[in-house]
Amino acid sequence: xxxxxxxxxxxxxxxxxxxxxxxxxxxxxxxxxxxxxxxxxxxxxxxxxxxxxxxxxxxxxxxxxxxxxxxxxxxxxxxxxxxxxxxxxxxxxxxxxxxxxxxxxxxxxxxxxxxxxxxxxxxxxxxxxxxxxxxxxxxxxxxxxxxxxxxxxxxxxx
Amino acid sequence: xxxxxxxxxxxxxxxxxxxxxxxxxxxxxxxxxxxxxxxxxxxxxxxxxxxxxxxxxxxxxxxxxxxxxxxxxxxxxxxxxxxxxxxxxxxxxxxxxxxxxxxxxxxxxxxxxxxxxxxxxxxxxxxxxxxxxxxxxxxxxxxxxxxxxxxxxxxxxxxxxxxxxxxxxxxxxxxxxxxxxx
Numbered sequence: 657x658x659x660x661x662x663x664x665x666x667x668x669x670x671x672x673x674x675x676x677x678x679x680x681x682x683x684x685x686x687x688x689x690x691x692x693x694x695x696x697x698x699x700x701x702x703x704x705x706x707x708x709x710x711x712x713x714x715x716x717x718x719x720x721x722x723x724x725x726x727x728x729x730x731x732x733x734x735x736x737x738x739x740x741x742x743x744x745x746x747x748x749x750x751x752x753x754x755x756x757x758x759x760x761x762x763x764x765x766x767x768x769x770x771x772x773x774x775x776x777x778x779x780x781x782x783x784x785x786x787x788x789x790x791x792x793x794x795x796x797x798x799x800x801x802x803x804x805x806x807x808x809x810x811x812x813x814x
Numbered sequence: 815x816x817x818x819x820x821x822x823x824x825x826x827x828x829x830x831x832x833x834x835x836x837x838x839x840x841x842x843x844x845x846x847x848x849x850x851x852x853x854x855x856x857x858x859x860x861x862x863x864x865x866x867x868x869x870x871x872x873x874x875x876x877x878x879x880x881x882x883x884x885x886x887x888x889x890x891x892x893x894x895x896x897x898x899x900x901x902x903x904x905x906x907x908x909x910x911x912x913x914x915x916x917x918x919x920x921x922x923x924x925x926x927x928x929x930x931x932x933x934x935x936x937x938x939x940x941x942x943x944x945x946x947x948x949x950x951x952x953x954x955x956x957x958x959x960x961x962x963x964x965x966x967x968x969x970x971x972x973x974x975x976x977x978x979x980x981x982x983x984x985x986x987x988x989x990x991x992x993x994x995x996x
Contacts (some may be wrong), residue, residue: 660850669973669976669977669980670973671953673976674959677993692975700984700988701980701984703988704980704983704984704987704988705952705989707932707933707983707988708933708948708952708953708983709952710929710933711930711933711937711951712852712930713846713847713850713936714850715846716845716846716866717859717863718863719845720841720845720849720863720866720867720870721867721871723915738891740881757894757907788828790949
């Protein structure tokens with residue numbers, strides 16, 4: 657039996673190159689079993705591919721230069737501005753800033769607290785003295801007023 | 815202990831972070847395939863070696879631009895394709911070999927080495943586009959879609975080049991194999 661029309665003929669190149677879908681592949685194989693011309697075409701294609709497969713890969717005559725070779729060496733700015741360097745720089749900057757901003761020891765913290773307390777106590781003492789002075793002035797003034805009142809009422813009775 | 819080979823995407827990630835040994839390993843993995851592809855395409859050992867060197871240098875420089883590390887092979891062969899055709903364009907439009915008369919369709923009985931030579935000759939007689947399609951499909955095992963990406967053309971063009979090449983190769987090689995087996 658031969659193919660009745662070109663449309664019914666499977667795409668043998670796609671088949672032989674392994675790009676045909678499994679279902680189409682199964683149908684094509686069933687067709688080749690009964691179609692003499694397709695059977696012959698497929699056999700010829702396989703012979704061609706077999707012949708192509710006899711060509712062996714050749715060894716590379718000399719090795720391709722590696723990255724570590726001179727030709728692959730990065731420029732000085734590429735060496736410096738790599739992600740690792742950038743991350744290390746940020747970390748170092750953070751450590752330095754932290755070191756300058758943060759008090760160097762607990763003793764310094766205590767000293768600052770003591771100074772603040774002393775200042776606050778002194779301010780309170782000043783305010784207390786001023787309050788006492790003000791209180792004595794008010795007391796004196798009140799006594800003066802009382803004396804003036806007694807004197808005034810005494811004059812009236814007389 | 816189960817030994818697991820380091821995958822290409824892992825090596826690419828390391829190479830991107832500046833690990834030169836990872837890239838060296840990639841080179842050693844792919845140099846033979848790239849060299850052979852270029853050797854068949856440009857048909858000259860020294861040129862193939864020089865272009866291979868250029869391909870791996872460009873690949874290293876452009877590694878950060880590789881979007882999908884899983885598609886490294888296609889990307890690498892795309893660079894190889896560009897470099898090879900750049901060289902072919904600089905050469906004369908038609909080589910002396912291409913002007914030689916074709917051998918008779920029916921070859922005499924061939925020994926294995928002679929068959930390899932017949933294959934080399936048959937491949938050399940194809941146009942560069944046809945030859946490249948055969949190299950990528952038969953020898954490098956790429957799918958039609960991958961070939962279309964490497965060659966930057968539609969799948970239909972890939973198939974057209976490949977099928978024409980197979981018809982031409984069939985004319986020369988199939989009779990040679992038949993006579994060898996007879």
